[in-house]
Amino acid sequence: MKRLWALVAVLFGFGLLAAACGGGDDTTATDDTEPASTATEEAADDADDSGDSAEADEEPAEDSGDNGEATGDFAGTIRIGAALSETGKFSVEGKDSRQGYDAWATWVNDVYGGINVNGERYAAEIVYYDDESDADTAANLIQRLIDEDEVDFLLGPYSSGITTGASAIAEANNVIMVEGNGTSDTMFERGFQNLFLVATVASDYTKSGIESLAAKGATTAFVAYEDTSFPTAVANGAIKHLEDNGIEVLGVETYPKDIQDVSAIMTKARDLQPDIFVGGGHYNDAVLFVNSAKELGFDPDGMLITVGPSNPKLVEELGDDVDGVLGPTQWEATMAYEGEWFGSAADYAAYYESLFGEPPVYQAASATASALALHLAIEEAGAVDTDTVRDALRGLNVDTFYGPIGFDEAGVNRSKPMGTIQVQGGEINVVSPDAAAVSGLEYPISGG
Amino acid sequence: MSTFSQALINGIALGGMYLILVLGFSIIWGVMGVINLAHGEFVMVGAYLAWVANEWLGSDPFLVVLPVFFILAAFGFVLQRILVNRVIDRPHLVSLLVMFGVSIILQNAMKLIFSADFRRNDTVLDGAWSLSERVSIPVTKFMVLLVALAVLVALHQFLQRTRTGKSIRAAAQNREAARIVGIDINKVYAITFALCLGMTGVAGALISPILSVQPFQGPPLTLKAFAITAMSGLGSVKGALGGAMVLGIIEAMLALYVDKIGTNLAVVASFVILVAALVLRPQGLFGGLRPVDATAS
Structure with a gap:
């Protein structure tokens, strides 16, 4: 019994140590x-x-x-x-x-x-x-x-x-x-x-990206998003911006937090053959979307994913698979x-x-x-x-x-426009708005 | 028709992933009566091992399943001997808490070692086989299904035909009777735990090209394994196959045929089936080595 308690004490100590070090440093x-x-x-x-x-x-x-x-x-x-x-x-x-x-x-x-x-x-x-x-x-x-x-x-x-x-x-x-x-x-x-x-604000995340895609000739879209606060706000904004720019929304799908499989969503999207796919979620969802699109042979002309593409780590991990994918960015070091x-x-x-x-x-x-x-x-x-x-x-x-x-009455900084990046040959390039762009938007993306 | 075919393929592929994910969890619960709350974390450790092999040696995750199996099995053997074995005769809550503690330790330990960054494993077995314009087979998930079925068959044969396998089943059915006929229960449990952790590590290696690898990916996987096991029957190899496939196909069908909220419904489905099974058929849809009711162990 004593040994058991000693073991529990050691484990508890180890747990505390691990938790204490949990922040990395x-x-x-x-x-x-x-x-x-x-x-x-x-x-x-x-x-x-x-x-x-x-x-x-x-x-x-x-x-x-x-x-x-x-x-x-x-x-x-x-x-x-x-x-x-x-x-x-x-x-x-x-x-x-x-x-x-x-x-x-x-x-x-x-x-x-x-x-x-x-x-x-x-x-x-x-x-x-x-x-x-x-x-x-x-x-x-x-x-x-x-x-x-x-x-x-x-x-x-x-x-x-x-x-x-x-x-x-x-x-x-x-x-x-x-x-x-x-x-x-x-x-x-x-x-x-x-x-x-x-x-x-979230509702304007995709504004400049969608405007650029519309200017390049996109006419149909499919939207999928995680049904939590932020992705919902982004997606609702995206749907509004799509409609404002004359892009028909062929389908809208939601999915829960911690999703492990998006095959069905991507199957629906593939079957509807939209020009662009707009996916709103968090970092991990970007991996699932890109993987699943590849598995199902879904090649839209443009892919706009809310969180992930602007993160160099995603580009590093997914390599060529993420090439051509667009993403909103609040800020990039290349902006003027x-x-x-x-x-x-x-x-x-x-x-x-x-x-x-x-x-x-x-x-x-x-x-x-x-x-x-x-x-x-x-x-x-x-x-x-x-x-x-x-x-x-x-x-x-x-x-x-x-x-x-510069904040408005609601406390929102309305002065700053949202940027859009595109992964181009492994590089994360700002493609919109024009004032901040360092590269032209590639559309349709290769294979699309 | 092509939509149905694609949904069926998606469902079977998802079922394959669930199958390899649930086997280790199911056998540990069925044989030892331990609900391994650290199951998802062992999957995560297996995924990291495969990722490390890929980063350092360029090994494909499908090629490292055997080394990962043995590493996790050795870890499981030691863990059972020094930890699980000491609490196995205590009320179920104790082992539950111990495994919960292990899960927290593993999460933070892996975060210390690998940071919280998401990783993704590469495999040459990726892409899709197109059967027609609107029907394709996801290669990675299909290969996972094949490996899962191979593991399933091997496990079934091991449990049915070998002396150790029969001892494991005997220990699951009646621990005291097994002791009386001379079975070394501690050894049986250690082997069971090692075997199951090995399979769980394999699951991690296999899903590492499908899901992002990160220290906190475990809990949703544990929850899924729990739902499938409790629904289909504890410790039952056939039950794991049936449960995984039924759930995979139901989820895929719901997700594809229900507009807008299909994927949400699919996730709810597993727990609806779980609740229904617990009320109407507590021994599991496919029958298990023991009932879910802890007092019956």
């Missing part, structure tokens, strides 16, 4: 009493004494201990909370989002010299938790960030489904959440005052955007790569841009209280590496 399990990690721990080398930030509702927290070593003294710390998917279905996008936030935190503390609040420089600290790709967990963690970690502001999680619940908690507690990776339109139809989105902070899109990409050893995907850039928008609003407000910063966010109108940022 710096994540702890959700149930730990301490946050998963904080960006300043990694980025600004203990720039603050976080224990003193409890009273930070109106003024940034004052430091009582040693101040930033890398960039000189900070007057205090601004604590920002984020629940991100380190594990579960969105772990890839969650990691990219986190790296995006970390890129900003590192930059603002090490390069920029801290957030300038009325002439005083404050370190930025991001407190992270792992939401395990689960909306309920994220909502609980947001409450925890507000109540226990007493963060001043929040940055968004990944995915619309998770952001929907998380932002409701933020709104109920009157805490501002700026985000770039939850783009479902319905979130911004709730009349929330504290939710701001730097990215293009430039700003006072981070420089151009290419400059940002180079900085990001120097930190993480890989080029940024758009989810990462969106995350950085969210944090940057919050940062600029705090500087504009000269305070950290919710009302003043909210007003500053609403008045924000800046050009950045990510594109123009």
